[in-house]
Amino acid sequence: MRFWLALGLSVTGTGAVAQTDPLAPLPDSQPVAMAPVSQYSPPPLATPALTGFAAYKSRLSGAARSAGVREATIQAVVPFLSLNSRVIQLDRAQPGGVNNPNAIPPFAPYRRAHVTSDLIRRGQARYAANYTRLRWIEQRFGVEPQVLMAIYGHETSYGTVTGGFDLLEALATLAYEGRRRPLFEAEFVAALQLLDRGTPRSRLKGSWAGATGYPQFMPSAVLRLATDGDGDGVANIWRSEADGLASIAAYLRDAGWKPNVHWGIPVRVPPTLNRAAIVSKLVAPRCAPVYKRHSQWKTMREWRALGIQPLGRNLPENEMATLIEPDGRDSTAYLLTTNYRAILDYNCSNFYALSVGLLADAIAG
Template identity: 80%
Template sequence: MNGFAAYKQRLIAVSRQAGVREATIQSTIPFLSLNERVIRLDRAQPGGVNNPNAIPPFAPYRREHVTADLIRRGQARFRNNWAQLSAIERRYGVEPQVLMAIYGHETSYGAVTGGFDLLDALATLAYEGRRRDLFEGEFVAALQLVDKGTPRSRLKGSWAGATGYPQFMPSTVLRLATDGDGDGRANIWSSELDGLASIAAYLRDAGWKPNVHWGIPVRVPSSLNRAAIVTRVTAPRCEAVYRRHSQWKTFAEWRALGVQAVGRTIPDAEMATLLEPDGPNATAYLLTTNYRAILDYNCSNFYALSVGLLADAIAG
């Protein structure tokens, strides 16, 4: 604890350097507490201490995150808020069912937003040091939210620092939180429409292309030469996630290779990449650039696939 007490002095210096008001600094940083549970949870993550990053099968993850209950509740919200969701789509160009699916996936439609004190959690993660630069920056951003009028008591969230209905990190709240209900405030903690509009703003910022579906399930012929479609591009981030994607080809080119859509299709000229999450001869998907926008939200193929599939089920 003595080490954490000394570290608070660094947080004070960093916050002052970022221009945080002295009153905000003095009312928060001296009273921060080290959260040992946050440290345990962080070290249990894939890539953390003594935790190999093995890839499990997709089906159990899908069963957990694309449930009948999430579909039913998402469909009800989708119907009841259709006029407002349509307005958000006109404003941002993002499919409203994808917004609803992310909202459902992240917080079970607002039911589970996290009860950790955000400033304690972020300070703890910064002190731990595994990703100090990231979490120091997010801690300062949280103080800047307080400076801008967000009540300290509202800053609750996940152990990793995500908050509100969209589960944004504080820096993302500062940058992209959006008024979706027309009351002049961007309140992602208690306004569903603000949360949904903020997710739309995020996806547009991540490169969402209007009028393009995220992807489609496909059947892949046993004759497909997978060695010939291996990607030659090294992703600048989330390399292991993107390494599982094939080269980009148009849908017409995929069809010429014998890949067949299951259900809906995408336009012949649309570019797509092939992902077989469980390897050959199992489930397979052709994914558009908008799938990449979902990956920007959470860089996990299982996450992005389950969001897309939940969105399709919500839209019916």
């Protein structure tokens, strides 16, 4: 799980075609990761006697106290924190990030790198080995089991790469850097709350961006949505694959997943399609560039009337979907259902969500 937000879309503007959002606006929360568990108010900066990161650590201590973190936990962690220059370097080098905000490369190279024959083969083996457990999770949460396996494969290569950064150091560093300070301060406090709940410090390892465990949840997501999937009474997303998969399902349901609705289908777009007539009037309050690439919402029947042809799997005639052409005209396009938005909540990137859906389809055969 990354640190992106899912979006509820609001209708703005006017036009001849009335548009409605087929899914009620999602909660204004970060993907698993982004909704703080406790009330959080940023404290004032530390006294002028301290400077730099030393002063900022005093601010973090104040934030933790205001959230009810035990003083013993604060003193065991905060004084010993150091800035991690590698975390800052990785954050600033993100594709589409602060150094490259407008670049939109084609999807095809990303797909080749993230929907590989190796990931498909290993995903199919994991899917078969966990089939009974996955079906039980599906009955409980309503989420397609192949999507759970695809996210698991995409995030950690099926549990083999979960990250080795110290979560508390990484989150403190990102908060100090300041580009998304409220987010990472809240996540730092949530990580301290995990320690208060008995999670060993040695277990709080993960990505440079603060995600941890098999699902790659941010700390606040662990607090809210970590789920027992193997029936032992403990939700251990670091050591139990079943718990990790059940937690991903809990996350997607929390993000608005609707049972018995497929994420989307590949389609062929006719050369006669009037793209100007299907431009969306919906405005996303956050993550706007991602949603800007989606068309208006129409029923499958309406898309058929416009000449859109499914390539393989179909959707019900009354299912609402939006069109995306990630590789431009004359290439495979996709009709996306409302469940695609739940995947975007996990990581607000069209390339990520598309590759998860396609990997899931390949795993399920």
